[in-house]
Amino acid sequence: MGKNKKNKTKKKPHSEKDTRDKLFTNLTELVESVEGRISWDDTCMLITVILAGRVTCIYHKIGCVFLGRDKRLLAMGYNGPPTGFPHCIDVGCAKDKGRSCIGAHAEQNVIVFASGPPRETFKGSTLYITSSPCNQCMKSLANLGVARIVFRKWYQRREIKEKGVVETPDKGFLQIAELAGIRVEKWSPKTGETKVILKGRKKE
Numbered sequence: 001m002g003k004n005k006k007n008k009t010k011k012k013p014h015s016e017k018d019t020r021d022k023l024f025t026n027l028t029e030l031v032e033s034v035e036g037r038i039s040w041d042d043t044c045m046l047i048t049v050i051l052a053g054r055v056t057c058i059y060h061k062i063g064c065v066f067l068g069r070d071k072r073l074l075a076m077g078y079n080g081p082p083t084g085f086p087h088c089i090d091v092g093c094a095k096d097k098g099r100s101c102i103g104a105h106a107e108q109n110v111i112v113f114a115s116g117p118p119r120e121t122f123k124g125s126t127l128y129i130t131s132s133p134c135n136q137c138m139k140s141l142a143n144l145g146v147a148r149i150v151f152r153k154w155y156q157r158r159e160i161k162e163k164g165v166v167e168t169p170d171k172g173f174l175q176i177a178e179l180a181g182i183r184v185e186k187w188s189p190k191t192g193e194t195k196v197i198l199k200g201r202k203k204e
Contacts, residue, residue, distance in 0.1 A: 023053075039192060040067065040071060041128070041150060041187060041192065041194060042192050044065045044067055044073075044126075044128035044150070045128055045130075045150070045152060045187050045189070047063070047065050047076060047128070048062075048063035048064055048065055048076075048128050048129060048130045048152075049063065049130060050063065051063025051064070051065070051076055051077065051078045051106075052078055052130050054078050054080075055078050055079055055080060056080055056081075056087035056088055056089045056090075057079055057080065057088050057093075057103050058088045058089065058092075058093050059093065059158055060079060060103075060131070060156075060158075061078075061079075061130070062078060062079045062105070062106045062129065062130050062131050062155075063076070063077070063078045063106060063129070063130050064076065064077060064078070064106040064107055064110060064127060064128060064129035064130070065127075065128045065129075066110065066114075066121075066122055066125045066126070066127055066128075066146075067125060067126045067128065068124070068125050069124045069125065069147075074114070074121055074122065074125055075110045075111075075113070075114040075115075075121070075122075076110060077106055077109040077110035077113065078106050078109065079103055079104065079105050079106040079109065080103055080104065080109065081102045081103050081104070082102070082104060085102055088103070095158070105133075105134060105136075105137050106129065107127070107129070107133060107137040107140065107141060108137060108140070111140060111144070118144055119143070119144060119145065122144040122145065122146055123144065123145035123146075124145060124146075124147045125144075125146055125147065125148075126146070126147065126148040126149070126150060127141060127146050127148070127149045127150070128150050128151075128187075129149070129150070129151050129152075130151070130152050130153070131151060131152065131153055131154065131155040131156075132149075132151040132153070132154050132155045132170070132171070132173060132184075132186075133149065133151075133155065133173045134155055134157075134170055134172075134173060135170070135172040135173050135176065137173070138172075138173035138176040138177060139176060141177075141180075141182070142176055142177070142179070142180035142182065146182055147182065147183065147200070148182065148183040148184075148185070148200065149177065149182060149183070149184045149185070150185045150186075150187050150194060151184075151185075151186060151187065152186070152187050152189065153186075154169035154170070154171065155169070155170045155173075156168065156169060156170070157169075157170040174197065174198060177198055177200075178198055181200050181201035182198065182200050183196070183198060183199060183200030184196075184197040184198040184200070185197060
C-alpha cells in the first residue's frame with residue numbers, strides 16, 4: 001500500500017498592508033529592545049536590508065550604503081534597471097528569455113547618482129552591502145579608494161545551463177580587493193559581529 005500523503009495547504013500571500021504592518025512593527029520592537037546605541041555596523045546593515053525591499057529584480061535583492069570616515073552616510077541605493085526601463089517583476093527576467101540582464105548592480109547605481117566627484121566622495125569609506133560585490137563592481141570600488149567592505153552573504157552568480165539554473169558563490173572579487181588593500185568582513189545578523197575575510201592595509 002502506498003504511503004498516505006499529507007494534504008499541504010498553500011499559505012495565502014500576505015497583503016501589502018499586512019506586510020508593511022509586520023515590517024514596521026518588527027523594526028520598532030527591535031529598536032526599542034536595544035539598550036544603548038546600535039553599532040554603526042548594525043545600523044548600516046539594517047538600512048541595506050530595507051533598501052533591498054525596493055528592488056524589482058526577481059532573483060537578487062541587494063541594497064548598499066556608503067559610510068564616510070567621519071561616520072556620515074554618503075550615499076545609498078539598490079540594484080535595478082536604468083531609469084525609465086521596465087521592471088523584471090512586470091515583464092520577467094531577461095536572462096530567463098535568453099537575453100542579457102538589463103539591471104545595474106547596487107554599487108553602480110549608487111556611484112552614478114552620488115553627489116560630488118566619486119573619487120573624493122568615497123575615498124576611505126566603508127561599503128555596507130547585503131551581498132558581496134561581483135568582480136566588475138569590485139574594480140570600481142578599488143578605483144574609488146574604498147577602505148572597507150562589510151557584507152551579509154556571498155553573491156550567488158546565477159547561470160542557466162543544460163541541466164537547469166545553477167547558482168554558485170562568486171568570490172572572484174577577493175583577488176581585486178586584496179590587490180587594492182581593501183579590508184573585507186562578513187557580518188552576522190545573529191551576533192552583529194563581523195568575520196574578517198581580508199585584513200587589507202591601512203589607508204592614508
